[in-house]
Amino acid sequence: MRLLIALFVVLSSLHAAEPVPLFIEGYAGQRSIAQGEEIGIHVSTTAAKYEIEVARLGATREVVWKKADVPGAAYPVPEDASANGCRWPESVRVPSGEKWKSGYYEVVFRAADTGGKWSHRGKRSAESSAWFIVRSAKPGRTSKILLQLCSNTYNAYNNWGGFSVYAYNSLSNNQGHRVSFERPGPSQFARWELPFVQWAEKNGHTLEFAANDDLEFRPEILAGYKLVLSVGHDEYWSTPMRDNLEAWIGKGGNVAFFSGNTCCWQVRAEDGGRAFTCCKQNYHLDPVFATRDFKTLSTAWSHHLLKRPENELTGVGFLWGGYRKSHGQFMTEPAEYEVHRPEHWIFEGTELKRGDKFGGKDTIVGYECDGCELSWKDGLPFPTFKDGTPKTFEVLATCPVRWHPDDAEWYEKWEIGRTGAACLGLYTRGGTVFTAATTDWAHGLMGGDATVMRITQNVLGRLAK
Helix, strand or coil: CHHHHHHHHHHHHHHHCCCCCCCEEEEECCCEEECCCEEEEEEEECCCEEEEEEEEECCCEEEEEEEEEEECCCCCCCCCHHHHCCCCCCCEEEECCCCCCCEEEEEEEEEEEEECCCCCEEEEEEEEEEEEEEECCCCCCCCCEEEEECHHHHHHHCCCCCCCCCCCCCHHHCCCCEEECCCCCCCCCCCCHHHHHHHHHHCCCCCEEEECCHHHHCHHHHHHCCEEEEEECCCEEEHHHHHHHHHHHHCCCEEEEEECCCCCEEEEEEHHHCEEECCHHHHHHCHHHHHCCHHHCCCECCCCCCCCCCHHHHCCEEEEEEEECECCECCCCCCCEEECCCCCHHHCCCCCCCCCEECHHHCCCCEEEEECCEEEECCEEEECCCCCCCCCCEEEEEEEEECCHHHHCCCCCCCCCCEEEEEEEEEEECEEEEECCECCCHHHHHCCCHHHHHHHHHHHHHHCC
């Protein structure tokens, strides 16, 4: 009996010594900092020590800072982490150098060990990443072009902790209404903006960078620039963001939206920008709804209660746009633009003629696209201007797109089965605003499409002067 007890004690001690799972995750304490400022990094890990590497992602991946043997500690995940953040303590501070280029910076966490003391031996490793943006300490010093990254969209889709603002990737298919930036989770930079940045930097275009909500909390930076860019999937905007950018346009500032589904949903920044609320289809659950002061209601910008369709900013909107090569819409047809007004300066040097098409090889029209209500005369499209599209907007190229029927069930302005059109064009109201009206414009830059590259060069060259 004593022998059995002794054996049980030994086996129990071996079991107790089994290693816990190895993990490491973290996030940056801010979306953006200016050159020369420090940023706090918050990390939770079961590793005793770990390594941090910071690299700028652009034409090349440039490592700018590393630190090894950082003491590790594991912290609990609050049940409300998706909405209110992790509240982990700061683990390390990264001092950005004054010579660091403005840009998107990837923070890579790496941990490794050799398993358990008595069992489960073997080398283990864990790796994850976070991100932050470095702004120019003197806006406009190295470039008159500001790329404001779609950081709100990154946060909207992040389901770390259980919830995003989407049902499809949230716990039990329950859509969240408030999402925190202060939690781990990937960005979408590599999918949307990075291909544009790589092309631009390889072709002699210097860019300076900011986060979406820098337009809200630091609008004074706009004074240093001639051109503001939106690239990829710039879906979530607040009232102050719009107010500040539209005021800047009115004073002569230029904007180029190489993006689609742009400014579709209104968000409301909370806790100093550490989180935002977006109730989307469930706008009646937004506390603002009960006040009947709908200016900041967190739903679609084109909703009748807001009375501020995104067309007023971008020239186009998702209500008259839709999907192509996505959500079952136009899955087999080419994702290309048809040219309507080839004499416009946008097409200078392309040798395109009316009726020519471009971009199909690289599927530049999709997966989400914006348009405006059109009337056709002599085979040419003209805005009706009934949907908020500015009176000076010119439609230069189009491609048929369509909503998925499920998107329309809650929306009173939707006409089931309607085919809209992605509308590439521009307007002038103080400054000039160009829109490519598609999330996937950069596909053409990646694929080396000569027409897409020339149009992009024309826009940057003219509007950044």
